[in-house]
Amino acid sequence: MTTATTFVPTVAEATAAGFFPSRHEVEVVDNQELTDGVYRLTFRDEYIASHAKPAQFVDVYSNDPSKLMPRPFGVCETNGDEVSLMFAVVGKGTAEFAGLKAGDTIRVMGPLGNSFKTKEPANYVLVAGGLGVPPLVHAAQHIAGVEGAVSTAVFGYRNVRFGDEYAGKYADKVYSIDESEGNVITLLDRIEGELMDSGLKPVILTCGPLPMMKAVAAWAVKRDMACQLSLEQRMGCGYGTCVLCTVDTLDGRLKVCSDGPVFTRERLGWGE
C-alpha cells in the first residue's frame, strides 16, 4: 500500500501509514485523441492502479484555481502503475484535460465509489453507450482474471467505435453498433439466444446515458436477469461528505459517489 506519486505535504504521513490518499499530483504519461473530442488519458499512480475496481472512478482537478470542482471519470484500464481514463470534451474542464501532454502534471483522487460485483462465475454482459464505455472496459479487464467468468461487450456509439479495440483485449466477445444501425437494445435482442445458451448465468453491467440505462434495465427485468447500473450525477466532493450527488432510489435519496455509482435495478426500482 505504498504509492509512487507525490502527495500534498499534510497527507504524506497518512499515506505512508496506509491511509487513503487525498488529492495529489500525478504525472501524465500519455494523452491521445481517439476520435473527434474523445481522449484517452494515462497517468502514473501506483495506488489507484493497484486498487481500482470496475466502475470506481477518479476525481480529476483542473489546474485552473478558478475551477475548483472535481471532474469524475471512470477508470478505463490499469497497467502496472498506470491508469487510463477515456473522456469526451463537453465543457471547460474536459477541454483543459484534452490539452494535457506527457510530462504534465494533474491532480487526482481515487479510486472512489463502489464497484460492479463480479465475484461469481457468470457471463457478464457489459452494456455501454458512448462515454459509458470506459468503466466497462475496466470490467472486462477485471473479469478476465475471475475464475469461471466470461464477458460479452455490447457497445453502442454515435459513430466512431473508439472503445472496441480496448474491450477486445479482455472481453470474450465484443459486439458494437452505431446510431445508423440501431442501439444496444437492437444488439441485445440479436444476441439474446446466444446469451441464454452460453451455459453461464448472464449478468448485465451497464453504464451510459440515462434513457439507455432505463431501457437496458427494462430489458433485463423482462428476462429476469441481474442488472447492475453505474450512474452519473454532478458532484461536489466525490468522496461522500457533501450529499450533493444524490439519486432517488427505493432506499431513499442516496449518494452516487459513495453509495454508488453502481446500483442494482432492484434498488433503483427501474424497469418494473
Add this chain to the structure above:
Amino acid sequence: MTTATTFVPTVAEATAAGFFPSRHEVEVVDNQELTDGVYRLTFRDEYIASHAKPAQFVDVYSNDPSKLMPRPFGVCETNGDEVSLMFAVVGKGTAEFAGLKAGDTIRVMGPLGNSFKTKEPANYVLVAGGLGVPPLVHAAQHIAGVEGAVSTAVFGYRNVRFGDEYAGKYADKVYSIDESEGNVITLLDRIEGELMDSGLKPVILTCGPLPMMKAVAAWAVKRDMACQLSLEQRMGCGYGTCVLCTVDTLDGRLKVCSDGPVFTRERLGWGE
C-alpha cells in the same frame, strides 16, 4: 508599428492598423534570480521594446484565472525585440512569475504611463532604492542615446547590489550603497560637489520606497534641483479607465497609471 507577438483575436486588426495592443501573450526568453527573491525576466515583444520610454511600465497578468489584476513593473532594459523587467517576490503574483522559464508564455500589456523627461542636455542623477532600480536602469539606457546628456546612478540597496552591473552598461557613473553603510542621501551628500562641478545641470530622476523619495525630493528642493519622481500605487487597470490608482497632488487626485507614474516634485508639493 508591427509586432512579433500574437494578440487576442479581437485586437489583431487594431494592432495591424497601428493601434495600441491590448493584453496579449508573449514568450519568456529568460528568467534568472539575481539575488534572494529578485528576478530579471526577459520576454519578446517588439512593440514594447521599440516604444517603451524610461519609467513606463508593463502590466503583467497571472496565468492563474483566479488572480485577475494586473501586476505593474517598470521596464528595465530593452534589447532588439526583447524587454527585461526586474522584480522582487512579495506576493502571489510575483511568486508565480519567479517560476517562469524560457519558452513559457505570459500575458502583458504596455508600455503604459508617462515617462521621465530626458530631452534636454543635463546630468541626470538616477536615484533609486531597492526595486526602484529597474526604471532607472532604463533611464540610463535611454540617456546614453541623448545628445549632450550624461547620467550618474545613485542606488541604495538592502544588501546585494543586483542592479549595478546593468546600470554600469549605460550610466556614466554608478555609485551604490547598502543599508550597513547608509542610504542614497548619504551618497548624494558625498557626490554633491562633483554633481555641481560637472558643468551640466543636475536633474534628479528617482524611484523607490515612499520615505526615500520624499527625502530625495527634500534634498533636491534645498538645492533647487529639478526632480522627477516615479510613484507606485495599487492599480485596477493600468491604462487610465478605473481611477483606482490615485495619488494626491497639488492638481488634485491624479492617476498614477496614466497621469504618472512620473510627477515633478512641484506637482506633488513634496519637500517644500
Add this chain to the structure above:
Amino acid sequence: MVRSLLANVWDGVNEMIDDTQHENLYGSYEWKHPTQVAGVPWKNPVATASGTFQYAAVRWFYDVSQLGAVTTKGVSPVPWEGNPGIRTAEGPSSNINAVGLQNPGVDHYLEDDLPKLKAINATVIANVAGHCDDDYVEVVSKLNDSPADMLEINVSCPNVSAGGMSVGTDPVALSRLITRLRKLTDKKMIVKLTPNVTDITVPARAAVESGADALSMINTLLGMRINIRTGEPIIDHVTGGVSGPAVLPMGLVAVWKTRSALPNTPIIGIGGIDSGEKALEYLYAGANAVEVGAAALFEPTAPLRVARELDELLDARPELADKLAKGETWR
C-alpha cells in the same frame, strides 16, 4: 482639481499614435443581433458598465461606437475627489474597489466626455451619482437637455437622504427619489440596483412603480481584504465593492428573481461577465442586455470581444435573438 482626470491619458501614447487612424479600428462590423432596452435600440446587447469605461483611456484599444451602448462613470453635480489612499485589492476571481465615485462633475461631462462620445456615434448611457436626492435632481435636470441616450441612476452610493445607507436599500427612500426624477426627464431612465439587500425584488418593484423604465443589476457586493503583514485592511476606506467573475452567480440570481417578479420590465444584467457565454446566461435568465465591468480592467478590449462572441452564439439561437430584437426577453 480633478480636471486632469480625463486629460493627458498617456501623453506618451499620444505621441505614438496617429489619431486619424481611429476610424479604421476593426473596420466595420455588421451586427447580426440587435436588442432594445425600454424601446431604445442597441446595435448589440453588450454595453460597458459604469466606472470601468473612460473614453480617453479606452479609445486607443477599439472603436467604442461599435458597442451596444457605452455607460459612462457616475457623474455628480460638482466634481468629487473620491477616497484617499489605496483604493483597490484583489479577491479570488474578483476585484474590490473603493473609488468613492471620483468624477469631474456633470458640467465637465456635458462639455467633454458626452460630446466626444456622441461625435463618434456611440449610444450613451449617462450614469448618475448623488449623496442626497438634490444631487440626483441637479444632475438629471442637466442631462435631460443633453444628447445622452439613456440615464442610469446609481442608487448604491451612500446617501444622506437615506440616512447614510444607499437609497437602493430603502424602498421608501427609493420611491421618493425616482418619483421626483421621473418628473424631470423624458429620457429613458434605468435604475441600477445594489445586491446588498435581503430581497432585490423589493427595491426593483419600488423603482418600477415610481417610474423607472428599466432596471440594471447588480452593482458591486460589499467586501474587503486584510494585509496579513500589518493586520490592517488593504483598502484605506476599509471596505469596497466586489466585482468580476466571482460575482456571476449572484448577478444571475438577481436578474432571475427580478424577471420572475416583474415580467415586463426591461432588465440589464451585470456582474462577472467576461465572455459571450456568460452574457448569454444573463439573457437566458431574462435580461434584455448586459453590461461588462471589471473584465475591461483586466483586458481593455473585453466588452467588444464579449459582444462579438455573443453575436456568434446568438446565430445558433434564433428564437432568443428574435425576442431580443423585438425588445422581448427569453423569460
Add this chain to the structure above:
Amino acid sequence: MVRSLLANVWDGVNEMIDDTQHENLYGSYEWKHPTQVAGVPWKNPVATASGTFQYAAVRWFYDVSQLGAVTTKGVSPVPWEGNPGIRTAEGPSSNINAVGLQNPGVDHYLEDDLPKLKAINATVIANVAGHCDDDYVEVVSKLNDSPADMLEINVSCPNVSAGGMSVGTDPVALSRLITRLRKLTDKKMIVKLTPNVTDITVPARAAVESGADALSMINTLLGMRINIRTGEPIIDHVTGGVSGPAVLPMGLVAVWKTRSALPNTPIIGIGGIDSGEKALEYLYAGANAVEVGAAALFEPTAPLRVARELDELLDARPELADKLAKGETWR
C-alpha cells in the same frame, strides 16, 4: 429512507484499509496556539463548516479529532430528503449547492455520528436546522442532554415561522426563536448568520440580545448558473448557496462589521478559507476562530492543512496568539 447516508461510504475502501491504523494518522501533533469560543476551549482556531464534513467520509483522510472543532451537518427533528435532481453547479472560484438540508434526523445523529465523534475525542459543534421554530425547539431540547460541546443554530433555512424567508433575515423572528431556544439549553449556543441581508449587524445584535453566546458567519450567498445549451438553470432547485474562495471578501466584511458593532461577542469567521493565510485574515478582522467549508470538498484534508498552516503563522504573531488563547480577539 435516508438511513444509508452515513453507511457504506466506500464499501470498497473498507476492504482496503485496516481500521486499527486510524490512530496513527499523522501521529500526534502539539498545537501551539489554541483559542476559546464563548469559553469553550479549542485545540486550535480551525473547525470544519457544517455540511462539508461527514465523519464516515472524512475519517479515511485524517485524524479529525485534531481539528479545533468539528461542525456537523445540520440536523432536523426527523429525516429530511433534501432537494431532488441536480444539486450543484460551479461558479468562478466557487461552488453552488442546493442540498436542501438532507439529513438523517436528530435521533440518528444522537445514536451514530455524535457518539463516534466523541469516542475519538473531537470537539463537536452540532449544527441545528429547522423549517419552523418548533423544529429548532425539538432538536435543541434533544441535543441539550447530549455530549455535543456547542450548538450552532443555522437560521438560514427557509422557514415558515418567518413567512418562508429565512429567520436570519428577520430580526424580530430571530429574537423570538433565540429567546425560546435559550431557555432550553445551557450549552454554548452559536447563531450562524446569513449574508443575504442588507445589514448583517442587525440580526447579529438581535441574536446576541436574545441570548446567543457567539455568532458564526457567513453562510452561503444566493446564486445560480444557467446551462447555455438548454437555457435552463443547472440546479433543479434553480438557486443555491455560493461558497468557496469567491466569497472570502464578503465573509471578511461581515466579521469586520459585526466585530465593530459588537466588540465583546465571540465570532467564528467562515467563507472562502482554503489556507492558513486566509484564516489569519479572519482573525485580524476580529474573529476568535474560523470554519473551513467548501475547501474540504475540493481537497479532503484542507481543514487540517489550514490549521497547521495557521499554527505556523501564529508563531510569528505572539500578540494575536496570546489574545486568542485568552478568548480575546485582535479587534
